[in-house]
Amino acid sequence: MKDKDDKHAPKTEKILLADHRPALVQVQRRLMLRSALSLGALSMLSGCDLQDNDSVDKVLWAMSRWNDRVQALLFRSHKLAPTYAASQITHPFPFNAFYDEFNAPDIDGSDWKLEVSGLVSDKRSWTLERLRALPQAGQITRHICIEGWSAIGQWSGVPLRLFLQAVGADLTARYVGFKCADRYYSSLDMPTALHPQTILALDFGKEALPTQYGYPLKVRVPTKLGFKNPKHVVAIFVSNQNPGGYWEDQGYNWFSGI
Ligand SMILES: Nc1nc2c(c(=O)[nH]1)N[C@H]1C(S)=C(S)[C@@H](COP(=O)(O)O)O[C@H]1N2
Ligand SMILES: [Mo]
Numbered sequence: 001m002k003d004k005d006d007k008h009a010p011k012t013e014k015i016l017l018a019d020h021r022p023a024l025v026q027v028q029r030r031l032m033l034r035s036a037l038s039l040g041a042l043s044m045l046s047g048c049d050l051q052d053n054d055s056v057d058k059v060l061w062a063m064s065r066w067n068d069r070v071q072a073l074l075f076r077s078h079k080l081a082p083t084y085a086a087s088q089i090t091h092p093f094p095f096n097a098f099y100d101e102f103n104a105p106d107i108d109g110s111d112w113k114l115e116v117s118g119l120v121s122d123k124r125s126w127t128l129e130r131l132r133a134l135p136q137a138g139q140i141t142r143h144i145c146i147e148g149w150s151a152i153g154q155w156s157g158v159p160l161r162l163f164l165q166a167v168g169a170d171l172t173a174r175y176v177g178f179k180c181a182d183r184y185y186s187s188l189d190m191p192t193a194l195h196p197q198t199i200l201a202l203d204f205g206k207e208a209l210p211t212q213y214g215y216p217l218k219v220r221v222p223t224k225l226g227f228k229n230p231k232h233v234v235a236i237f238v239s240n241q242n243p244g245g246y247w248e249d250q251g252y253n254w255f256s257g258i
Contacts (some may be wrong), residue, residue, distance in 0.1 A: 018125030061251070065242075068255040079258060081197055081222035084140045085214055087193075090151035095212045096226065098184065098241035098246065104212040105181040105232050112216050118177075118237035127158045128202070128216055134158045134166065141222035142230065146252065147186050155191075155220040168237045177243030179218055179235040186230045186245035187219065190256065200233075224257035 041052045048061035053128040090194025095101045124214045136147040138156035164171060176193040179185050192198060202209060209215045222227050227247045237243070 009034070014219050018208060020241035031071070044149070052230065064251075069253040071257075079223070081141050081258070084141060084152050086154070089154055090154050093153050093204075094145075094149060094151050096145055097182070097212075097231070099182070101212050106211060107181055107232060108210070109216045110240060114217065114233065115235040116167050116237070117235065119170035119173045119223070119240045120164075120238050121243055122166075129149055131158055131163075131200065131202060131217070136202070137196075138203075139197055139199065139220070139222065141197065141220075143222075143226050146247075146256075154205050154220070155199065156203045157199045157201040157217070157220070159196065160198045160200055160219065161196070163200055163236075164193065164238070173238045173240050175239050175242055177237045177239055178230045178233050179237075180230050181232040184230055184232070184246045185229050185243065186219075186248065187243040187254075188219075188224070188228065189255070192221060192223060195221075195223055221257070227252065228256055 040050075042060070048058070048062040048065065050059060056130055082130065095104075097104065097112075109128050112128060114131070115125050116125060131151070135158070136144040136156050137159050138154065139152045142150050142152050144150040160176070160221060166178070168174075171190065171194065174190055176186050176190065177185065177187040188198070198219070198221050201214070202216065202217045204210060204213050209218055209231075216233040217233045219229055219233055228245065230245075245252075248256075
């Protein structure tokens with residue numbers, strides 16, 4: 001599969017931290033509510049080991065991770081994304097992926113399996129049939145893509161909270177990660193995974209998810225930007241290590257939500 005031109009990818013150059021320390025300290029001050037954190041403290045808070053000769057890129061990364069923590073602490077698990085009327089649904093709904101639409105993975109639902117691993121007590125994989133036998137929830141919400149477009153769509157499927165309970169997940173773990181059939185991947189903080197509007201979407205409108213919109217399973221997370229809504233999901237795992245994501249690991253803010 002060939003990637004589209006790298007319009008998503010942030011431009012990064014290797015610049016040494018030692019040459020830019022005054023400027024960075026300023027950014028750091030602004031970001032950290034004017035309490036200048038030492039590199040050592042930032043290292044601790046972000047979980048990154050930072051040194052003077054590290055690249056600026058690495059330091060900004062650490063700041064972003066620190067920022068994620070603060071945002072996660074501020075996250076209100078009861079805060080709902082707005083919902084809309086059926087008459088407001090966007091037709092046709094836009095397609096987006098790191099490849100062109102005709103390259104979307106062609107998955108046979110009858111032999112597709114959802115693998116489950118990590119901090120869960122039941123690691124059996126799931127068929128579509130078993131997922132459809134669980135209670136389903138629907139939503140009409142707005143999908144917001146970082147590339148500057150948004151669209152209202154209708155999705156329904158199994159609330160992720162319910163699924164995590166069904167597999168005996170450790171709900172005190174920090175992250176839930178997702179792997180996709182097209183080498184895309186992403187992850188959520190546990191409070192977002194347990195949010196009532198986070199669903200394992202099987203249907204789009206009144207039908208099974210069409211191929212290009214994530215057949216047979218897409219994680220629909222209306223409290224997050226579009227890139228944290230992985231399509232064509234084939235594996236779910238629970239972890240205390242941040243699994244990152246396809247865009248997240250190229251510099252997009254990992255939290256990217258409310
Ligand atoms: N598997 C997979 N999931 C993905 C992507 C992708 O490239 N592959 N792109 C993400 C991005 S950036 C967006 S905006 C949405 C687009 O979903 P849509 O095609 O339903 O509009 O899917 C997200 N999930
Ligand atoms: Mo996106």
